[in-house]
Amino acid sequence: MSRLLLIGGPSAVAHLADSLSRSRGAGYLPVAAYTPGLSPIDPFEPESGLPVLGHAPTYASILQAIDDCEADAVAISAGVQLHPQTLRHLGWELAARNLGLIMAPALTDIAGPRIHTQQVAGLPLIHVTTPSLEGGRGVAKRLFDVVASSLLIVALSPLMAAVAILVKLDSPGPVLFKQERVGLEGKPFRLLKFRSMVVDAEILLADLTCRNEADGLLFKIKADPRVTRIGRLLRKYSLDELPQLFNALSGSMSLVGPRPPLPQEVEEYEHDVRRRLLVKPGLTGLWQVSGRSTLSWQDSVRLDLYYVENWSLVGDLIIILRTIRAVLRGTGAY
Template sequence: MIDALVVMWAIAGAYVLRFGVDTDTASENKESPYIWLSIVLAIIWWLMLGAWNTRQSRILGSGSEEYKRVAAASLWLFGLVAIFSYVLRVDTARGYVGIALPVGLLGLLLSRWLLRQHLSVKRHGGDNMSNLMLIGGPAAVAHLAGSLLRAKHAGYRPIAAYTPGSVEDMQYEPASGLPILGRSTDAKSILSALDSCEADAVAISAGVQLHPQTLRHLGWELSARNVGLIMAPALTDIAGPRIHTQQVAGLPLIHVTTPTLEGGQRVAKRLMDVVVSFILIVAFLPIMLMLAFLIKLDSRGPVLFRQERVGQEGTRFKMLKFRSMVVDAEQQLASLAGKNEGNGVLFKIRKDPRVTRIGGLLRRFSLDELPQLLNILGGSMSLVGPRPPLPQEVEAYEHDARRRLLVKPGLTGLWQVSGRSDLSWQDSVRLDLYYVENWSLAGDLVIILKTARAVFTSTGAY
């Protein structure tokens, strides 16, 4: 229904803007066929959104696939209109098409986003969820259950577990508390367990000790019962663009590409950093000058705070920030060590006595980080990337955490849009490693858009 309303609104608006609303005049000249074209175009557009499976329940609520399909269906439609006009030499008004396509596409994406927010709220309240029975080894089931419970917006609710071939005789899975309905390796027992829990779908994870023929028969029975079958391989923090499926001898082989930031990708990321940082410096220059004046007026000391941080491949650089603390803040650090409210590795205090009056405002809205645009322009940082660590933090890194240094640190990143100082150390590392492993320009743009919301809500900023 929302798709239909948006499509009609976009096409009707394009018609009015291009030809006006004088129906008497329109009926006497060549614009009148556009009324019928508008009706046909709206119907075809709505049908193509359905043909491209943009309304499938499995893509609603999370991920970018929904938006990609909406964009693909819309672009294909107007591409076909262009081809039709060229082949049949039909003179289609460019202004009409030039308004309908971008306005309609933007409206569709915005409406889908708003519906997604509503759906996310409902799912966090326990509604609109698919009940899953998890099948796999005990460790794999625990990991999958934990991941799904953390991502309720995806719409999957684990309700039971089945551990075929497991030697551990437990009634409940310790980590998630899911009831374990059985351990037998035959399809009949699994289906019996499925009937007892009335799950909507079955998720098969790693460590499952089932013969391929048993899995095949299980798939047939699930299909006959209209129960979904989900395969959850033991791949963690791997983004969709890195996963490719290839059919070989009836087997779906999953290829995972290695993330790289070389050649054209490196040039594109650096070009975006230079252009966007320069534009932002020019745009925020009056605000930065005003903040510098207020900092100087509020307390003695320099306007800028320079701190040594560790960048790409372990190189060190001086990161710039507006000074938000008293001048001797570093000397007071030792006396405040016992009041650390951070995540263990990072030192944070919600009501830090060293923060100045203007500094509290700067930190709340991340205005103290504006001078880092100069670091980005100079090349020591990027717009998006892992959080720039202190040297002492890097010295305490475990082996996995050192992979954060493979790319330039960023002014913003997944850590910035996911809670900032409220995150645990493990979550901070996980998010930064996910970024390093799955970097893309499109992902950078999404993070930049989400940063604005994170800044205005001030979540985790202290």
């Protein structure tokens, strides 16, 4: 692990420390903070708990802090109050000591291919391209959905027929469950699933809200009494979602995309969360391969927004391959 001294404003330092702590596999260990230009108030950064080793906006003081915490590298984040010339001298001193210098701009959840660095008048300017599903990219995604969903429907038709028979034999009621969901640009559509609950599940929901085990706008119960015997098996291996291949074929959904939300969820969306509706909801997505039902509401939103901001056809293929593994393992679904 590389020991990092984080330099920047308090909120930026706290956010960077939290992000690096959640991705320890990257090999960075925040050990201390340095907040130049701020008056000393607390010896520890309130949110991250890192010791604050100084505030003076000079490279000599920063170098002393590096020695005090035995850092291997320095990460400079947003809100840093250092003169460009001070940063330049700091870079020279770090190079002489064979220590790393990392610039951490205030950009979050941006995939690598969208970031390009260009030198302009000696300044390393970072360009961030904007993803778009219009034009050729949109046509390519739709063509992929049509071809892939058609092939999957043909290949999985015997399995879907068997599931339909099991659902019919297991409990009285229709084989398919149809529910209104919200799709692209807030337009409603009818989502198809194999029925995994009793027929009056929607009516019984009111009596179960007090047992909700999820946070945010989600409703989840691990031992939901409304789920049928065959329904538990279908949900564990996501077999109940196979009819959504017809949604993808018709164009109301995509094979890969954000989780299809309920109308009542969308009504309570904050402004940022509504960006999920900029693309079609998916049969699978980052939420499916990153924990499924065990995800918190915040994590679910974060993954969906990351997908919207960083969509690519290659990324869709990777998610589909990861979905196969997640479904076969059957973990995180109930």
